[in-house]
Amino acid sequence: MTELLFQQDSYLKEFEAEIIEISEDSIVLNKTAFSPRGGGLTSDQGVIIFEDGSQSDVLDVLSRSGKVFHKLSSIPKEEHIGKTVRGILDWERRHKQMRLHTLLHAISSILYKKYGTTVTGGNITPEKSRVDFDIDHLRQERVHEIETAIKEIIAGDHKVYVSFLERKEALSDPELIRTKVNLIPESMKILRIVEIENVDRQADGGVHVGSTKEIGSFVPLKTENRGKDKKRLYFTVSP
Structure with a gap:
């Protein structure tokens, strides 16, 4: 098992860990601050120093x-198993994804509270992100409403908190599972809850900023019609 350091501290940029397994193209550590690919997020990158x-x-x-x-770009020999390494994250990449991920949660909350719609998919990369959702129309005035609401949340400097709940308790609250399909594996007995103060509260395992003000400026890129009542919004943040 690998301890997920980033779930306790998204701002951890460096860490030390022990190699517990070496395969053809990868190593497994006993703990890591590198966030893996999944849930619509691309993985962290960086370096491992032996x-x-x-x-x-x-x-x-x-x-x-x-x-x-x-x-890894190069794999150590098996005698490195049990040895200590230092991991250093590509912080610019990580922080951009933290900002975009918290922003996606804010967008999800706006869509749910203002229009009663749930997110059906999403993807976050350092370059741009997208969110998919069901809604009857996404004309310019509605995009403007969403943009205005997001700017208010960012300016409000809402704090972001992390807590943990037993699975049964978390799933009894429909507000915590905001996606259309519950993708949380049955094996997870303790769920991590990410709360944007007075804005949103969801079960989530990814990295986030500590406050909405840290998101920066919301930049809508384009919208797409993906079929009847199926819409997609592309966005990023600046600077």
């Missing part, structure tokens, strides 16, 4: 069966 001073780029990060696999 005890002998050599280093390898972290190209991708995947989670399988409780282990986090760090895909």
